[in-house]
Amino acid sequence: MSRAGERIATDRPAPAHSAVDAPTALAIEISNLKKSYGLKPVLRNIQLALPQGQRMALLGANGAGKTTLLRILAGLSKAGSGTVCLNGLDSRYELQEIRQQIGFVAHQPYLYEELTVLENLLFFGQLYGVKQARERANALLQRVGMERRAKERIRVLSRGQVQRVAWARALLHSPQILLLDEPDTGLDQDGNDLVAALLAEHSARGGSMLFTTHNLERALAWSDQLVILASGRVVYQHDAATLSLEELQQRYREVVK
């Protein structure tokens, strides 16, 4: 298997924010990452590298370790050993700076149930030091189709609506890196179209992203690199541009048991 950095397509335009003298700057760099729960190893010696401006899809069966990996990247869980760097910042020492640079959308929305939609966004806006937070929040609510629910409490919204607000929360501080745990779960067709559009906009701004999904077709369509985890190991890695859906399905069947 090739290492990530060797397989990157070169025809993709350089991200707008990349420094001229740092063409190989990495959005995500994971080295020798291990994590156990009790005696049970959940991540085993993970090595991954994602150049800035690129998108990585993380695939694998239930329990393969995808959420655990994302939570470590988001600073919500500690690595057992090894190192994790985001945009060159080491998660052991620079977690606050890293948090400013990532947007996380997960199974849990990380919203306050008793606050309204807008109150939630204003709270997180303050936390992240977002300038003109009210204008930014209103613009994002419009973007995710939730502007009419701005004054409603989170607890009265449907799961898909909460997910849309979670997207607005994640994008509020214009993060350079999106970490998305099954962003396509629980959404209707409109919701999935919205997610695809938000991902495309993030990429067009030069942003990077790592997302998990169980949908191989979307993994291929939305990514530059595909990674399959099995029992906490990277068992497959390939450029999306040179892989067909049939090949991916075949390889997935072979490596995921």
Ligand SMILES: Nc1ncnc2c1ncn2[C@@H]1O[C@H](COP(=O)(O)OP(=O)(O)OP(=O)(O)O)[C@@H](O)[C@H]1O
């Ligand atoms: N807090 C925890 N305590 C103990 N074990 C845990 C904990 N969180 C996860 N695990 C275990 O770690 C393993 C990996 O879980 P993880 O949620 O990372 O898998 P996943 O690939 O995201 O699965 P899914 O596709 O079902 O979301 C599982 O065996 C799970 O039981």
